[in-house]
Amino acid sequence: MHSFMETKALASIDNMATHLINHMTRSIVLVGHMGSGKTNVGRLLAQKMQLDFVDSDKVIETVAGISIVDIFDLYGEAEFRRLELREISTLLDHQPAQIISVGGGAFVQPDCHDIIKAKGLSIWLQAQPETLVSRMSNIASRPLLKDKDPLQVLHQLSEQRDPYFAKADLIVNTDGLELSDSASKVFDHLVQYLEQHTGSSS
Numbered sequence: 631m632h633s634f635m636e637t638k639a640l641a642s643i644d645n646m647a648t649h650l651i652n653h654m655t656r657s658i659v660l661v662g663h664m665g666s667g668k669t670n671v672g673r674l675l676a677q678k679m680q681l682d683f684v685d686s687d688k689v690i691e692t693v694a695g696i697s698i699v700d701i702f703d704l705y706g707e708a709e710f711r712r713l714e715l716r717e718i719s720t721l722l723d724h725q726p727a728q729i730i731s732v733g734g735g736a737f738v739q740p741d742c743h744d745i746i747k748a749k750g751l752s753i754w755l756q757a758q759p760e761t762l763v764s765r766m767s768n769i770a771s772r773p774l775l776k777d778k779d780p781l782q783v784l785h786q787l788s789e790q791r792d793p794y795f796a797k798a799d800l801i802v803n804t805d806g807l808e809l810s811d812s813a814s815k816v817f818d819h820l821v822q823y824l825e826q827h828t829g830s831s832s
Contacts, residue, residue, distance in 0.1 A: 651679050651824075654727040658820070659750040661737040661798055663787055664772055665762035666755040667812055668731040671804070674813035676729040683729045686736065689717050698733075711735075715742050722749040734787070738794045747797070751823075753816060754798035759784035761805050799823065 658675070660668040669685050676683035687698055690713050694701055701710045714736055721730050722745060730750065736742045737752065746752050757765075763780045766772070795801075802819050804812040 651681070651821075654751075654824070655725075656749060656751045657722055657724065657727045657730050659722075659730045659732060659737075659746050659752045660755055660816075661732055661746070661752055661795055662734065662755040663757070663759075663762050663784060663791065663795075664734045665764075665766040665784070666734075666757050667765060667804060667809060668755055670809050671755060671813045671816060672729045672731040674809060675816055678813060678817055679729070681726070681728050683731070684721055686714065686718050686721060686730060686732045689721065690714060693717060711739055711742075715739065715745070718742055719745050719749075722746070734791070737798070738791050743794060743797075747799075751800075751820075752798040753800040753802060753820065754795040755812070755816070756795070756801055756803045757805050759788055 658681075660672050660675075662668055672685070673683050675681075690701070690710070691697055694713060696704070698710065701713070714733065718730070718732060718736060721728070732742075732746070737746060737754075759781055762784050766780065800816075800819055800823055802812075802816050804815070807815065
């Protein structure tokens with residue numbers, strides 16, 4: 631049980647966090663590999679921050695009228711990336727700020743990377759390939775994993791994509807954490823970041 635002074639201090643921290651969040655003008659963009667928990671952590675984070683949550687892949691599927699897998703199969707990756715860039719750009723222009731989860735390859739595409747860095751506040755949900763595989767339940771819906779060994783693919787993707795993810799505004803390691811703990815850790819890191827960058831990056 632907290633003492634009166636501890637309770638007062640916690641309330642002050644909560645008030646500060648609320649103030650910082652209310653004055654955000656840039657949306658938070660969760661980046662990282664498939665299986666990193668971007669969608670689930672994003673929903674919990676949005677709930678905690680009382681912001682809207684949107685998954686860019688779901689938006690693309692709604693606009694296209696077909697699944698991501700079908701877009702890749704029927705039209706190729708280039709068309710998917712064109713749609714991805716357009717829809718993410720639109721989401722980043724939305725006000726008030728919201729929580730946006732983007733696909734694993736979005737932050738690696740130069741144009742998409744640049745627009746996220748310019749208009750959003752990016753957070754890399756970092757995790758080892760073994761962790762990523764253990765979290766995935768819908769492998770069949772992942773175009774890059776089709777008929778392949780998921781762990782091998784994720785090791786290869788880590789080598790290729792981690793240098794891009796490392797350029798995110800915030801890096802939060804989620805290895806060994808449950809979803810709720812991951813969301814809490816992201817929230818704590820975000821509040822610290824906003825405290826340090828108030829007036830410039832919020």
